[in-house]
Amino acid sequence: MKFDFAFAMEIFPQVLQGIGNTILVAIASFIGASVLGFIWEILRRSSRFVRPVAQLWIDAIRSTPVLVQLYFLFFVLPHYGIVLPAMLTGVLGISVYFSGYIAEVFKAGIDAIPRGQSEAASSLGLSRPDTIGYIIMPQMLRNIAAPLGAYSVSILKSTPYLAVLAVPEMLGSAFDVASETYRYAEPMVVAGILFLALAMIGVALVTRLERRLGLTPAKDL
């Protein structure tokens, strides 16, 4: 079967239909991953008994494939009576996977703040919560903005994994077209082009945001 460009153009709108869910999943997963990653990092900094457990947990998340994590949630949660919609399972899986990396972003962001900052705050009489809220957090946010931006694009690029759970995102719509027409080459290539374009837009938006915040672009992730 030869590659049919006219057919590829024809199915373009059908594949594009999934873009809403792709963006939705990406945004939800980014929020989920940031929240979980922050929690892991707080646990890692809590007590010296929790610390090694949190470290091992973060390492375990980072040492296993996101695809396998998704399978695990998808097949194991229902076994314990937790039946979630496939999309929610997918968002949870991507959130967990990237939380392992984002925990490191928070770690680096907090480590980069000189110790003198919190010492100065306490010598000025600020309470611990005030020190965290007014001194540490604002500086940390500045440090983490660029790497978080880079991870947001990585998360966007991981959303097509949800197609294996039959979530109707963009790769999923491409598979729908393929199974209706028995042609796989064209829908997959169209999906590839659309995802590449989406990722490029994502990178451009992140770069613009960084420039507006006056940050240097993040190192490659």
Next chain:
Amino acid sequence: MSFVDILRGIFEGFDVTLIVTLLGLAYAIPFALVAGVLQHFSQGWLRLLVTILIEFWRSSPLIVLLYAFYYSLPAFGIYLSGIAVGAMVLGLNIGGYGSQSIRAALQALDRGQVEAGLALGLGRLDVLRLIELPQAITVMIPTFINLAIQLIKGTALVSLLTLTDMTFRAKEISQLSYDPVRIYSSLLLAYFIVCYPVTIFGRYLERRASEGRRSISEI
């Protein structure tokens, strides 16, 4: 089936996981090196061309690349096995990331290094080979280890092309006996057993490299 039986069954797929990883590295390392160096050196249209190539492999989602190449290559008359397509796509994707670390490492070098090399009468290529690359590669070894882990994890995707790697074995076992908790826990454990030692090794190298840098600056 017991936990050990399941784990043993999953590791029957380890050879495919390993082969795809090694073949993937065989694509990733040369691609990263050549593309990274070319992007650093070239100008004008050549640089644009290299950048487009890198961005294509790096910015497309891995799973989409895999499906697109697996299904569309035959439509262009190119027939490759699942292993060949899987290794190529995984390798070039990781290589795209690697090229950026090589370029960054080359750009981070002090310009004086090159100037000193040229002043000593070395050709530009010799300066690259003898002075710039050795330093750049030392700096990027920890990054490289991380990318290798990404590659190992990425091989789970070839199970979607029905190659019998560890993930595919787990799916086969789950068709024989309904026991998702044990099977998918074992599968997570199997990848952890493979990847975690590499993580620890990478951390050791990173620590050693930073100690080395410190002792050099003390001198």
